[in-house]
Amino acid sequence: MRVTSHAPQPSPHTALADPWAGPAAPAGTGGALSWSLVAATAVLLGVAWFLSSVFGTGTVLWLGALAMVPLGLCLLGLRWVDRWDPEPRAVLMLGLLWGAGASVAATLLFGDAFTELFFDPAGAVDMDMFGAVVQAPVLEELAKGAGVLLIFWINRAHFDGPLDGIVYGGIVGAGFAFTENILYFGASQMDPAGPGELAFVFVLRGLFSPFAHVLFTAWTGYALGLCAARGRRGRWPLYLGLGLMPAMAGHFLWNGGVGIFFDDYLVFYFVLQVPLFIASVIVVVMLQRAEQRLTAQRLDEYRASGWFTAAEVAMLATGAGRRKAKAWAAANGRSRQMKQFTVTAMRLAAVRQRIATGHPTGADYARELALLHHGHHQRAQMLAGT
Numbered sequence: 001m002r003v004t005s006h007a008p009q010p011s012p013h014t015a016l017a018d019p020w021a022g023p024a025a026p027a028g029t030g031g032a033l034s035w036s037l038v039a040a041t042a043v044l045l046g047v048a049w050f051l052s053s054v055f056g057t058g059t060v061l062w063l064g065a066l067a068m069v070p071l072g073l074c075l076l077g078l079r080w081v082d083r084w085d086p087e088p089r090a091v092l093m094l095g096l097l098w099g100a101g102a103s104v105a106a107t108l109l110f111g112d113a114f115t116e117l118f119f120d121p122a123g124a125v126d127m128d129m130f131g132a133v134v135q136a137p138v139l140e141e142l143a144k145g146a147g148v149l150l151i152f153w154i155n156r157a158h159f160d161g162p163l164d165g166i167v168y169g170g171i172v173g174a175g176f177a178f179t180e181n182i183l184y185f186g187a188s189q190m191d192p193a194g195p196g197e198l199a200f201v202f203v204l205r206g207l208f209s210p211f212a213h214v215l216f217t218a219w220t221g222y223a224l225g226l227c228a229a230r231g232r233r234g235r236w237p238l239y240l241g242l243g244l245m246p247a248m249a250g251h252f253l254w255n256g257g258v259g260i261f262f263d264d265y266l267v268f269y270f271v272l273q274v275p276l277f278i279a280s281v282i283v284v285v286m287l288q289r290a291e292q293r294l295t296a297q298r299l300d301e302y303r304a305s306g307w308f309t310a311a312e313v314a315m316l317a318t319g320a321g322r323r324k325a326k327a328w329a330a331a332n333g334r335s336r337q338m339k340q341f342t343v344t345a346m347r348l349a350a351v352r353q354r355i356a357t358g359h360p361t362g363a364d365y366a367r368e369l370a371l372l373h374h375g376h377h378q379r380a381q382m383l384a385g386t
Contacts (some may be wrong), residue, residue: 032154033090033091033094033154033155036094036150037090037097039102040094040101040102041101043105044097044100044101044102046105047100047101047104047108050108051179051182051183054186055186055189059186060182063181063182063185063186063189064182066181066185066206067179067181067182069202069206069207069210070178070206070210071174071177071178071210073210073211074170074173074174074177074210074211074214075174077211078167078170078214081163081166081167081170081288082163082167084288084291084292085163085291087155087158087167087168088155088158091154094150095148095168095171095172095175096171096172096174096175098146098150098172098175099147099172099173099174099176099177099178099179099217100175100176100179101175102143102146103140103143103146103147103175103176104143104176104179104180106142106143106146107139107143110139111135111139114135114138115130115131115135133252133255133260134252136251136255137247137248137249137251138248140176140213141217141244143176144169144173144176144213144217145217145220145240145243145244147172148165148172148220148221148224149224149240151168152165152168152227155168156228156233157367158347158350159224159225160225160228160350160354161225161228161229161350162225162226162229162287163225163287164225164228165220165221165222165223165224165225165226166218166221166222166284166287167221169214169217169219169220169221169222169224169243170214170215170217170218170221173213173214173215173217174214177210177212177213181206184205185198185201185202188200188201209269211277212254215250215277216247216248216250216251216254217247218280219243219244219250220240220244220247221243222243223240223243224240224243226239227239227240229353230359231354231357231358232359250276253272254273257272292317292319294349294353295316295346296313296317296318298348298349298352298353299312299313299317299345299348299349299352300313301352301356302348302352307372316342316345322342325338325342326338329382337378337381337382340378341375341378341379344371344374344375344378345375347371348368348372351364351367351368352368355368
């Protein structure tokens with residue numbers, strides 16, 4: 001890989017800092033993320049204490065281990081979605097903690113008040129049906145959506161497209177499903193049917209529909225991702241509402257499909273749920289391919305200015321190129337450096353997209369130059385001694 005010397009001149013808007021310092025997070029982001037992680041962890045511990053008081057500590061631990069099965073399936077699926085441009089692990093952890101703790105706490109705390117205040121002041125509603133088809137879709141999606149919105153604001157440098165939003169919405173939904181599964185498993189264990197009821201609920205929730213909450217909240221994330229990609233962060237309430245509507249509708253349909261629209265669960269599952277899941281996978285694949293094309297387009301602009309070679313653009317912007325690059329890096333003991341170089345290139349493509357479409361943030365010009373120099377330095381380190 002060769003680097004030409006005719007590097008571009010910085011934009012007149014660029015404020016130069018140390019060119020080798022690497023990309024920095026926007027001011028205040030690190031502190032906001034740290035405090036949010038602490039708060040989300042504290043709330044999750046409170047939820048764990050509540051569950052222990054209801055079911056017993058030992059029971060919660062082994063039910064939690066059981067709930068790890070569907071959670072693992074969700075995390076594997078989200079890792080596949082996020083494989084092209086991985087999101088920061090600390091932010092993903094915040095989403096998981098929020099889903100498992102804060103969103104569940106909000107649902108438990110405000111559920112009765114929500115019902116009595118807005119829908120059933122006379123106490124005449126069938127609470128089982130109401131809870132499934134009204135309270136759960138509205139209250140749970142609002143609670144989960146608040147976590148996605150929090151990430152939208154404190155992670156502005158990385159939350160910049162629909163695919164990012166799907167990942168963040170999905171991780172919040174996966175966390176929520178984990179804790180909710182413990183609640184359902186615990187309730188089924190206390191059922192007179194005993195282990196048979198628990199096994200039935202585990203298969204139904206853990207194996208047949210582990211991605212339900214992931215899919216619901218992914219709609220909210222998708223809408224906020226569109227908001228970021230179009231440079232309309234000031235209109236976030238509109239996009240949040242547009243995302244919550246299909247999230248709530250999907251949740252309603254999922255919970256109320258059997259009994260309202262279908263009489264048999266298996267018919268409902270194969271006629272509606274399976275096609276919806278397949279359609280979601282197809283949408284994600286289309287978004288991934290669009291992101292690859294956009295990466296190639298934006299990095300090619302840097303190639304024209306001498307920051308990247310044509311071979312590097314092909315290496316960074318195609319699946320085949322990345323596989324070859326990983327093989328080369330592994331053979332030469334440069335896997336870590338190659339990963340860092342690839343991440344920097346993806347951050348550059350995202351920043352260039354915001355600038356090119358006329359929607360840059362205040363720090364994007366300085367961030368662009370810092371990323372360019374950081375990538376140059378990473379390349380030199382990667383190729384040293386080869």
